[in-house]
Amino acid sequence: MKLAVVGGGQLGRMLAQAALPLGIKTQFLDPSEQSCAQDAGALICDAYDSAEGIEKLLQGSDVVTFEFENVPPSTVATLAQSKPAFPPASALSTARDRWIEKSLFQQLTIPTPRCAKIDNQADLDQAVIDLGCPAVLKTRTLGYDGKGQKVLRQASDADNAYAELGSVPLIMESFIDFEYEVSCIGVRDQAGQCVFYPLIRNEHRQGILYRSQPIADPVLQAQAESIVESMLVELNYVGTLAFEFFVKDNQLIANEIAPRVHNSGHWTIEGAQCSQFENHVRAVVGLPLGSCEVRGEVAMYNVIGRQPDVKALLAIAGVHLHDYGKSERAARKIAHITVTAQAAHQLEERCQQVEALLVNDLG
């Protein structure tokens, strides 16, 4: 069995690492020669829309998936004509455009910030009147890690902001004065069975995920599973999907979805019975899903821009390093660290030791 993955970053690398023990080999299509996934599978180095690259990727592959949402949906649609491809291209089209995504949230009556579609400065000026400030202006496509965003604290911040963000289609969203952020990772198999990991509390630094930890909150968990399941069913989804929420007054407010394995779920490799990566692979190749049960206490940190002292890090018990084999560069996710422990206080101690060693360069 061979899995084809569009995209060759660390998510692809970890998908391949999860696939191999199931007897599944992986090959990737990615335009970068430095794609870090190539250490875990075969790299076809070509543009995402190259007919030749797509043809090579299909050769010998049994099933196709993608590892990030900025892949052209036309590529996935082309691949889907020849081989089973999951998640569906429609999920990709939804997730890569914030306006389509938010419209679907509203259609499914999923609570989400008020928002407006911005195609020029006049739309923006009107939206500032309609929604008021504070608000967040975001590019509709291709944004990630806080890139392509501007916070509008007051009406005057909107002056010329359309041009400032590149004169591309934008969305303006009412600013939510949230208490914290969570994500819910769900997986749906080809028979329509769904499983959900526990809610994950996420902490960002300069728009980049810094720390993730699963939490036990039965009220929010029930809300989240209901919302995520409605989305998985609506999209006729197969694979792992991440749903990000703001939490305010014990309510979830939908922020965005990612139709793929997600950074906030990296702790599942050591911290859950079956990881988000293995469950994605199981779903797309047609195997039954694994248990999302948490194993002990666990938290995850991103290593951003600069490597810490690895010897010191690995001397801490319960620390698991995942080095992506990427060179150091400001604001770049180059590794993550999962910290495990049997008891909460032990986890906290180990996390403090890890935090003291992190030398993240956020740029």
Added chain:
Amino acid sequence: MKLAVVGGGQLGRMLAQAALPLGIKTQFLDPSEQSCAQDAGALICDAYDSAEGIEKLLQGSDVVTFEFENVPPSTVATLAQSKPAFPPASALSTARDRWIEKSLFQQLTIPTPRCAKIDNQADLDQAVIDLGCPAVLKTRTLGYDGKGQKVLRQASDADNAYAELGSVPLIMESFIDFEYEVSCIGVRDQAGQCVFYPLIRNEHRQGILYRSQPIADPVLQAQAESIVESMLVELNYVGTLAFEFFVKDNQLIANEIAPRVHNSGHWTIEGAQCSQFENHVRAVVGLPLGSCEVRGEVAMYNVIGRQPDVKALLAIAGVHLHDYGKSERAARKIAHITVTAQAAHQLEERCQQVEALLVNDLG
């Protein structure tokens, strides 16, 4: 950082899988084009004693190790002239010859069955008189999974047995009427620090390991750690070493050592904080060792000769499949299954479900 491994079987494959998250790439030297390790790293397909193969393996490698003990010690000695190589070639020479191995046990006052060196039929006839029967006759080198062995239940079984086992150097050992078998896996780093996994109880079928499970037995654990540490120090060992024992009357009786990661330790991937594979890699590249603490309840089964129904298998919660990507063949280890659970009764239930699905072909 690049790790060179002599041998390209499933042990090499799992070493490479453990190395990659540490940012370490692996390459293998193995004469077989079908080497299953090549899915996890680069394969140099050449004889173990090929000067060209050894040269290629050294290129770009930072450190050398081996994944099984039937590698020619001369190959490891040659490699060690150019690059750091662990474990030392002397450990290999000791472990691959049962007479040298048993002599070292005696030198270190480690309890072991009485034994005799057999170089011809006359030696064997004398040994039958000296040691008596029952006894086990084994080839001194190249035996594994019960191959190259003959049980002598009575003196007449020794008739012509020297020729029967190939007229090669043999060892005769008094038969131990043991209660059960255990192994102790220890790891020693370059600074001389040692860590030990809990004792593992092993069950064999037709001489092939069938099931392994860590046990908590403080008395035997203390005996085992003392014995294994004396061996690690004596050999100036770096890396993972497995020590197999018979248990009788609450005493350990040394059977044999394997200077490498070991089948009975495969459960450590999911069942211990840091696996035997990761700890071997950490030791040989000069990183601090990880914790051997057990995570919950765990047991391992070998998949021998024939694959079970994988869909049914993966539908059992807590089941982790490790398919080595090898074709089916009687008596061949083609995969292993680790079963995890939070409670002992839950583990037992899951193990029963797994056992019902195994269709092992022992040949």
